Each structure stands twice: as structure tokens, then as C-alpha cells.
Amino acid sequence: MTVQTAGRRMRRGVEIQDRIGSSRKEDTAARALEGLLGSDKHISSEFFYDRHGSRIFEEITRLPEYYLNRTEKELIAEAGIRFADGLCGADIVELGSGDSSKISIFLGRASRGARASARYLPVDIDRSAIERSARDLKQNYPELRIYGIAADFSGGLEALPPPERRRVFCFFGSTLGNLLRPAALELVRRIAGSMREGDEFLLGLDMVKEKSILERAYNDGAGVTRRFNRNILKVVNALAGTGFDPAKFRHLAFYNKREARIEMYLEAREQMTVSTPLLKDDIIIREEERIHTENSHKFTKRHIEEISSYAGLDIAGIFTDKRKWFSLLWLKKKALK
């Protein structure tokens, strides 16, 4: 049997529910533009991830400077030894699944039988990333059932099938750190709200460390992160018909110690006026004006305790590397008294 979803032919055992394709393009464009009219210019980091942006992000994960990916993968391999057979009969929900290469490590530690009885539910704003990763996973693990959800985090949680099976939530890549701290707390609380006793949650977080190591990770020598950052303007152009020339912007990424986060900006090399058929006013950008494109918050033990207690989750364990650069939290729903 071949499952056909949203007009595209998928492999047997793969289904994708699309909550992005059905939203109005003008609404998405309006959201992309809303931060460009005032003085404090910004574009939400979710707009990095079109087909092209997801591929550039995968290139970032292979950079020598980008220790996050390597370190977390080692921790997942270690955690996998403990968890793998607990996947039996479970729904594995991964938020911001990207290329699914991390869950693949995890699945590789499980027996074929455990994989055959589990179901993988990747949730990502970029449908093309779900399609590609489903293809790769099916090649390695043909027995795995995949039910993808193309949606933002909130829509993805709403679209989950009823909790008839045990759930293992995964949120890797320190993607939680891309949200402002209050929004991050709320998202973890929502995930916890979808959990029942016995469910588990694996959360990967990048830890506070020396500024030079952090800044190097977001300013690689090959300029891949610069390409990734500038690609957001191409996404906005495609959505809103703006004529931004990405080459007219410098890539800036630096550590804000007070907020414990890397901030990423595009800085205009010259003054420009950009119009779009969707707005009656032009977007005016001054020379050296910055567009804020991403925050990557870093975490401490105190943040970890705050997140788990706010969400009502127990910390069952923390996997960390020798240098304590990255933490993989193993969280459980608190038992009802």
C-alpha cells in the first residue's frame, strides 16, 4: 500500500499530516514582515527553515566549530543503550526533527522488534525535511512506522494522535534555546501537559561556557552560518515578494553574557528601501541597522531545575560530556500522589 498525503506519494508506512501547506501564504508572509517595519527590526528564526535553509543547517552540524551536534550525538548514543528497548510499543514524538539523524542513532540501539512496534512522529515546520528524513529512516529501518506532522511546535502538539500508547518526547539540538526564556518554559509545560505517567522526555540543551567557544560555533571559518543567516532574506523574498539582496548584509553573531545567549543579526552595509505588494509602506533600512534573526539561549543547572519544576517534571537523569558542554535531560512526568 502507498499512502498519498497532500498530493504527494509517500513510501509504505509513512504518512504526513500537513498543517503548514493549508495555512494561507499571506498570513505567513504577514508574520515574516511584522518585525521589519518598526525600529527594533527582527525576523522570527522559524523562517530560516525552508528546503534550502534546512540543508544549510545540516551543513552547519558537520562543521568542526559546531561542537553542539557532535557532543549531543555522543550523549544520545550513550542514552540509547539505556532506553532503546523502552521504545517497544511507544510513540516517539520528536519536535523540530530536522534531518532525524539523532533519532536514527537512538533507533539503531533498539532491536528490530522494538522498532517494529514503535511509531515515529517527527514534527517540523519544514515539510521537506520530514519527507527527506522519512525516506532515509525507511531505508535503514523499513519496519518503522512514521507519522510526520508538518507544523509549528504548538500545532504539532495539538495534532498528535490520541495518547493510546506510551510516549517518548524528544527535543534535540538545543532548539528550545531559540525561544525566549518565558516561551521556552511555556513550551516545556505544554509538552509535559501532553505526557501521562510513564511517558518520558529527552531534552538536549547547550550549556553556558566560555564566550570564545560559543562565538566560534556561530562564526565558522567556511562562512556556512553566514549563508544560513542570509538565507532568511531569500525565504522572506519568496513569501512576501520583497527584493532583499542578502549580499548587502553582514552576518553578526556574538554572546550576550547578561542574557546567556548567542544573538544573531544581519547588518545592512548600506541604506535601502524595500517594497512588497503586501504592504502600503516601504521597509526602510538604514546603513548599519541590524535585523535580529536568532537567539540561542544557553543553560545552567539553575535553568534546568527551573524548567523541570515549572513543567512539573522529575529529572530522572542528566547525560553530559566530560567538559559539561552539553546536557541531555531525561525527564519524567511526576507521579500523581
Ligand SMILES: C[S@@+](CC[C@H](N)C(=O)[O-])C[C@H]1O[C@@H](n2cnc3c(N)ncnc32)[C@H](O)[C@@H]1O
Ligand atoms: C536547530 S534545528 C535542529 C534540528 C535537529 N533537531 C537537530 O538537532 O539537528 C531546529 C529544527 O526545528 C525546526 N523548527 C524551527 N522552528 C520551528 C517551529 N516554530 N515549529 C516547528 N519546527 C521548527 C526547524 O525546521 C529545524 O528542523
